[in-house]
Amino acid sequence: MASRLRCGAASFAAAGLLSLTVPVLAQTAGNVTEALPPPTGLAPYLAPVTSGPAKLDADGFVRRWLLLEPLVEPNRTNAGFTPSYVREKLALGRYPGRPDRLPRDGDVAPAPERPRWHALDAVPFDVKLFKLAQGLGKPTYGVIFWAVTVIDSPRDYDGVRLAVGSNSASRWWLNGAEAVGLYGDRRMVMDDVVSAPLRLRRGRNLLRGAVINGPGMSDFCLRFLDSAGQPLRDITVDVR
């Protein structure tokens, strides 16, 4: 069913009919295709953004994000998430939308699934993408999630590092430049992969990422570390 969906999507694209809604009724899950369960809601792991810019949590984790409903990318296992495969599937050129524009909550992205962006705060330190998909009744397996947020820095910060853990593979870009990639069949561990030193500029910095997952759990956690390895605390995060 999932592979048929891909063919369908390609056909829609070829026919210029991407604006039509493509219902996703089932997903590839390991060696079987299963019907999607009904939506379960986002609580208690994700909550709609209701306030102004958010401070980081005590450990510096970035918990406010614009999250795109999952795009279908069937994978029966995560074993194939080689660097080259992940770079191909999570290329910035595949970002569904204008990379120079910040989507808004509720926007529909130009993709066959007609996915919506959701402005959400992660309640725990990590962003449970599986819960986003399950909560909305979307495919949880064989999917790609896109995430965007804006880091507002009070000053220029040189030598900071982006520290990411993700399940499964992911890629992350800061102000349009690739910062870090996590490849292979990964489980989420805080500070799993840490970028080379980066520059956070004073004011707004656009942080974008994509996570790919076959079967199993999907989530990520992300924070900035200073040159001493301590988490940055004085930056704020917003999705506007």
Place this chain on the structure above:
Amino acid sequence: MRKPLVRAATALALAVAPAVAVDAQLAGEPFIHDPSTVTYSDGRWWTFGTRGGGLVSDDGWTWHGGGERPGGGVAPDVIKIGDRFYVAYAVGGGGMNGGHASQVKVMWTRSLDPTSSSFGYHDVGVVAATDGIELADAIDPAFLYAEGRLWLSYGTYFGFIRMVELDPRSGARLPGNRPVDVAIDMEATALLHRDGWYYLLGTHGTCCDGPNSSYNIRAGRSRQPTGPFVDQMGVPLLRGGGKLVVAGRGRVYGPGHFGLIDLGDGVEKFSVHYEADMDRSGRSVLGILPLRWQDGWPVAGENVAPGTYEIQSERAGTALQLAVDPVRIAFDPRRSFVAKPDDPVAPIANQTLDESRATWPAGAIDVDLGDYLIRPQQQWSVTPVEGAGGAMGAPYYRIAVAGTERVLAVAPGNRLQTVPRFTGAPEQLWRIDQLTDGSYRIMPKPAAGARASLALVAIGRSTPALVRFDPASDAGRWTFQRP
């Protein structure tokens, strides 16, 4: 010892038997996935796996299919409390087409041996459950009985690992007890209690893809059974942390599903299943390894690798050696003292075996301990003996003077000596167990009917003997040093 073992037809066959690989694995047909804690019942060792049955062994080295575990389901665990063996297992869950709605059930029996009159399971009921929506999956249970309380961890890659408390008198969940989240992103957890610490071990990585499986076992610890568990870097297990305990090595890939085997006397081992034994068609097999404790953390030890070693006493720092006349290496010490810095230098050969054994008697030779002088009579070739069996995760070894057939043996009266030729007789076979501090205990294969186990012990600085092993003393601890 990864291939099915063939019993040697003759002693000569044993004498010429090839060494087995350094990653020698268990004998028999140790095929299993998700083994329960290896448990002793009715004179034999038992472990149960996913899909019903399990494995049974007389000695912990050679394993065959056997055992009965009703209830079906996956990944059981076993613990003995009093005269009861409690068995926990999971029904449902595991993800994919099974979803994550699952139940952990408990039952008990007074024997694990189906042929025993005490064998018979009594159902306790469900002790933990998940509904398929919450971020947890009630499978892979693991028991811990510590300080009079019975704990059970469960969960898998799907969300949280959880801990509940059971009643050790009944195996049922304590009234009012609520699950506590203790880790994420683990599978097949296990619990240990040592020196006031609670350890939560779990399997990271992915299973069930043979040599492409990435399973490895990691640990965190806490002063409380309900956490918070952190690794040696302080990373909480609730944030993905975990200190490595064991990864695949050699020809066996993807260890998972830890189970402690505490043999007493400072010998701890642990069971795993390997996702793939490359010498058994990549099938999942039982593995048993020594467990070491290093700076308060459990780490995998290893059986002695085949090789040539000085066998050094931890008590005295002296080396096990043939009690023979030493032979000087021809050397004029004045040359060292009168030589000028820019005089030419040239290598001098170590003493050869032929130079040394010129003084050796032909028959049996006693052994003693002496300062290690890099002499042939102090260097021992240690080799697992294929087809000779073994004991709890370790094969029996031959200990021979390197380059010779002369082997360490037990003489009448439990006296130590060497004999000129290896015959494969039981008195020439040695059990070598790594202790929790990384040193080794060396024991002769017990004679039939022996009432007490003997070990090689330095009863004096220069005197080894076969006496009872005292785990509180260095006298029975040995290290295998590169010669």
